[in-house]
Amino acid sequence: MLVAVVKRLTELVATLLVTSLAVFSSLYLVPGSPIAYLTRGRAADAAAIARITAQYHLNEEFFPRYWTFLSGLFHGDLGQSLVYNESTWSLIEPRLTVTLLLIALATLETVAVGVALGAVAALTGKASDMGIVIGSTIGVGIPAFAASAVLLSVFAVNLGWFPVAGNGSGLAGNLDHVVLGSVALAISSAAYMVRLTRSAVREERAKEYVDTANARGLPSGQTVRRHIMRNAAPSILTAGGVTFIGIMASEVVVESAFGINGAGSLLVSSVGAKDFSVVQVLVLMYVAAFMIVNTVIDLVALRVDPRLAIEMATR
C-alpha cells in the first residue's frame, strides 16, 4: 500500500515537472525567433529587446533558462507581464477568488446531482431510469456556453433575478454573480457524471457478489451501500476527476459569457494579447490543479479497493 502511495506521489511530481517543461518550451516551438514572437505587434527598440532578453534569459542555454524559470516559480517570482507593467502574480491574484468560487460551486452541483441521479437510474425501475437517461443525453449536448446564453437571457436579462455581468464585491457579491455561471457549467458536467455513474453502478449490480449478498438475505439497501456503491466508487471517482477537468476548462468560457473578470478571462485576453508570461503561468496553474485533484482521487480510490494498490505499485 505504501509503495503505491509513494509511487503515485512521485508520479505527480514527475508529471508536474514534465508539464512545466512542455509549457516552458512551447514558446520555443513558435516559428521564428522567440524575440520576434515576444515583440510582435509592439515597439521593438533596443531597450525593449534588451529588457525581454534579460527577462527571458534568451542569451543563455535552454536548461539554465528552464532552471531559472523553475526556481523563480518556487520563490514566488512568476515573471513580468509583457503587456502590463506589473508582475504576473499581481494580475492573477485578485481574480482568483471569483474563479475558484465558480469552479467549486459548479463541482459541488455536478457531483451532488450527477452521482445521485446516476445511482438512482441504475438502481430503480425502468421508468425513472429512462427518464434520467433521456435527461442526461440531452444535458450532455448542452455545452456551457450555450447554457450560459440561455440562462443569461432568461434569468438575468428578462427576469432580472441575477446580475448580468461583472464580479460583484465581497464573497456574497461574488456568489451572486457566479451562481448562473455555475449552473451553466454544471448542466453538461452533471449529465456526463450521471451517465458514467449509471454505467458503473449497473455494471456492479450485475456482478456475482451481489448474488451472494442476496442469497445470504442481506437487506437490499445494505447491499447497495456497502457493496455496490463501494465497488463502483473507483470508477465514479475517476469520472469525477475527468469531469472536474472539464469544468476547469469550460469555466473559461463561462467567464467570458457572463462578463466575469476572473483568471479564465485573463487567460483568454492574454492569449489574444500574446502576453506569454501570463499565459504560461496560468496554464501551469490549471494543469497543476488537475493533477493534484487527480492524485487525491487516486489515493482515495486506493483506500476503497485494495487491488488498486497492487496495480498502482506495479505500473
Added chain:
Amino acid sequence: MSTSAAGTVDRRRLPRDWSRAVAWTAGAVILLVVVAAVFAPLLAPHNPNALNLNEAFSAPTARYPLGADASGRDLLSRLLYGARPALLGPTLAVLLATMLGTVVAVASAWFGGLADRVISRLLDLLFAFPPLLLALLVAATFGAGFTTSILAVGIAEVPYIARVIRTEAIRQRKRPYIEGSLVQGLPGVAIIWRHLLPNVAPTVFTQMTLSFGYVIVNLAAVSFLGLGVQAPTADWGSMVSEGQSSLVQGYPQESLYASACIIVVVVAFTVFGDWVAARMEARR
C-alpha cells in the same frame, strides 16, 4: 402470442421498438444537418455575410425568416452556412483523434511492457490538457484559426479514445486465437491487421461516434472564445459569442438559435452513438 420454435415465444415489447425509433430519428436529424451544410448555397435565401444595417435586429419576416443579427445579416443563412464548419471541423478532428488513438492504443496493447508503460504515461499527460486549454495554448503559440483549433481539439481527444481502445485491444490480445496465430507463425503485423484490428473495430467505431458529440462541443467552445473559425465566416460557436452583446440588450435570437443548433446536433450524435454502443454490446 405466437410460437416460433418449440419452447420459444414471441413477445411484442414496446421499449425495444421505441429505442430504435429514437435512434433513427437522431440519424435523420444528422442527415438533415449534413444536407443543410452541403446545400447551404442553394438553401440560404441570402449571402450570410451581406450586411444591411437597416435591418439590424429585425424580427422574423418573409425576407429574413429567422430575423437578422446586429449587423443585419440574415440569421437563417448564417445558420445554414454555419453547419459547414460545425460538421467539417469535428469530422476532421475525430478522424485525426481516432487514427492516432488507434495506432497508439494497438501498439501499446501489442508490444506491452515498456512501450505500454511509456505510452500510458504519455496518455496520462495528455489527459491533463483538456481540449479547451490545449486550444488556448496552441492558439497562443501558433495563432488562432480553424486548422489549429482542429489540431488542438483532435489531439486533446486522443487519450479518451485511446484508453478505451487499449483496454479492448489488450482483452483481444490475450485471447487464445491471437496466441494461436503466433504459434502458427503468422508475422506480427499480419496478426494485427487480419485478426486484432477487425475485432477491435466495433469498439473503434463506437468511440468515434461517441466522441463526435464531445468534439462538436469543444470546437464550438473554441470558436466561442474567438480562437477557432474567424469572423466573418459563419459558425455556430462564434455566433453564440457574437450574439452575446445583442443578448444583453434584449435580442437573444442569434445566441439562442445558434445554441439550439449546437444542442440538437450534439444530442443527435450522442443518441445515435449510444444506440450503436448498445448494439455492439448486445452482439458480444
Added chain:
Amino acid sequence: MNDALLAVRGLRMSIDIPGSRERRDVLLGVDLEIAAGEALALIGESGSGKSLTARSILRLLPEGARMEGDILFRGTSVPGMDRRQLRSYRSSDVSMVFQDPRAHLDPTRTIGDFLVETLRACREMPRREAYSKAVELLDDVRITNPGRRMSQYPHELSGGTLQRVMIASALAPEPALLLADEPTTALDVTVQAEVVRILTELRTERNLAMLFITHDVDLAEVACDRAAVMYAGRIVEKQVASLLPSSAGHPYTIGLMNSRPELGRRAERLQPLAGRPLSAYEAPAGCAFADRCALVIGKCRQDPPPPLRRLPSTVAACHRAEDARALLTPATAAAPAPPASPPGTSATAALIEVRNVSRVFQARGSFRRAPIVAVDDVSFTVEQGDSLAIVGESGSGKTSMARMLVGLERPTSGTISIDGQRRHGRRLGTLDRAESARKIQIVFQDPYASLDPRQTVGAAITEALRLSGATDKSGLPGRTRDLMHLVGLNADLADRYPRRLSGGQRQRVAIARALAPEPEVLVLDEPVASLDVSIQAQILNVLAQLRRELAVTYVFITHDLSVVRQVADTVLVMHHGKIAERGLVTQVLENPQTDYTRTLLASVPSRMPTAAGAETAGLASPMVTDVAARG
C-alpha cells in the same frame, strides 16, 4: 410425503431473453424432495436446468424469469413469501454456495467483514461476538490461521480457501438445507476432495440437508445419498447415488457414465454420446434425448415425453428403461498395452529436449516480495511418437511449461529444443516462429476463445494451411475439406462463423487448424476440460484416432488422471514447478512413488469412499426404489 424438508412440485420456468423478443423454456416440470439431513445430487450437463432449479429454491432468479409450480419448505410455499419472510428464509433456513468463490465475494471487503455481515444478517449480535463466532466458523472449515484470514482480502487467498470461506458463511446461520452449485468444479482435485470431506463431516455433525449440483457422477456417489439426473429441463432418473453404476435405467445416465475415461484402465475407444446436450427450449416433441439415444424407437419421437416411472431397480423416464440395462456393461475392449520401454532409453535423439528450464516472474512494485518461480529447473525428454501427459494442479507450472514449449513464453534459464531447433531465452522472431510452426502446434483449453470470431472456420483452417508453405492455391479448398473430415467435421460447416458452432465442434476446428502445418508435436492444454462430459469422449476419441493415423507426438496437459490413463503412454507429474514423478502411465498410476502422486490418486472421486447409503444397505431391491422414488 408431508414430512419432507423441501419439496419441489411441478416446477416450470421460462426466461425472457434480453435484447430479443424471445421467451425460452428452461424447466419443463421438476419434482423433487429432500428429507432433513439427506444429501441429494442433481446431475446434469449444460442446459439441463440444474442450476436454475437450485436457484429457484432461494428465489435467486434473473429478471424476466417466470416460474410456475410450487416449492415448499417445511410446508411453506416459497414463491408465496413476502419480502420479510424471504429475507428471513434466506438468512436462516437455506443457504447457498456457488461455483466460482472468487467472483462471488466482494473484492473490496475482507473475509472478516464478509463473515461478520453474514452473521449479523441472520440475527442481532454485537460486532465483537460476531467476530469471534466468525473465527470459530473458519476453524470449523479447517482454515489454518483463522485469525489472520479475517483481515485478508479475497485476492490474497487461493480458490480452495475462498470456497471454504463461502461454506463457512453459508453455515453461519445453522441452516437446515445447503444448496451447493458445482462447488468444486473450479477447484483443484486435491482441494475438491478436501472440500467434499469437510462438507460430509459438517453435514453429519449438524444433520444438514444438501442439494449438490454436479456434472460428475462419481462425485455425486461420494458426496450424496441420492441422485436425480436432469436432461433438457426435466428429471430423467432418480436413484440411490451409490447404486447408479450398477442399477441406472435411463440411457442418458448410462451413456454419461460410459463416456467417462476410467482411471483403472484404458479403453480402446470411448463410448461418447453423439450430438450435444440440449436445453429445454431446444427439445423436440417427444423424448428430448431421442436423437442421441442408442435405444430409440418410433414411439420415443411420436408420443409425449415419458414420465418418471418406477422400475424394478430404479426410477426413470424412458419407454425402454427395461432394455437399458443391457447398455450398462460397455462393450469397449481394453486398449492394447502401451509400449513397455520406459522413456529415455531409445538410441535416437529425443524429439523434444527440455534441459534445466526455469521460468521466474519478477514481482514488480514491491521491495520485499520474492520472485515467483513457476517452473523450477525442469528437465525431461520426449521421444518421437510418444504421448506424454503433464499432470498437475494450479500453480504446478504445467501451463507455463506448455507455453514455453510452443514459444509463447521464454524460459528464464535453460534450453528447449524441438526437433533440433534450439531455443534459449531470446524472444522468437518471425522466421523462428515460422520454422517452429512446422514442428510444434498447440490446442487451447477454451474452445470459445480459440477461434477468431470474425473469421469463418474454413478460412481459419485455410489460413493455417497457407502459412505452412502450401504454394498450390487451387488445392487449398480441397485440403481444407480433408482436414475437416479428418477431425470428424462436416465440410458444410466451413462457411460458418464460430458462434454458430458448439463447443465440441469448435474444438475440432482448433485441432484441424493445429494439424494443418503437419507438426511433429501437438501440445494440448486441457483441451477437453471446458467441454461437457458426453462431448469430452468424442474429442478424446478423435485425438486417439489422429495419433494413430498421423503418427504425431502428443504433449497433453491435464489435471484429470482418468484422461491421462486414456490418452497418454508416459506421464510427468508436476508440483510447485518441479517434477514430482515421471514414468510410464501404467507404472505411475498403479505404483506411485511419491506422496504427492499418491494424494492425487486418492483424490480422484472414483477412488473415494462413497457416501454411506445406510438406508439402502442390505435392502431388497423393491425397497430401494421406494427410497429412490421419494425424491
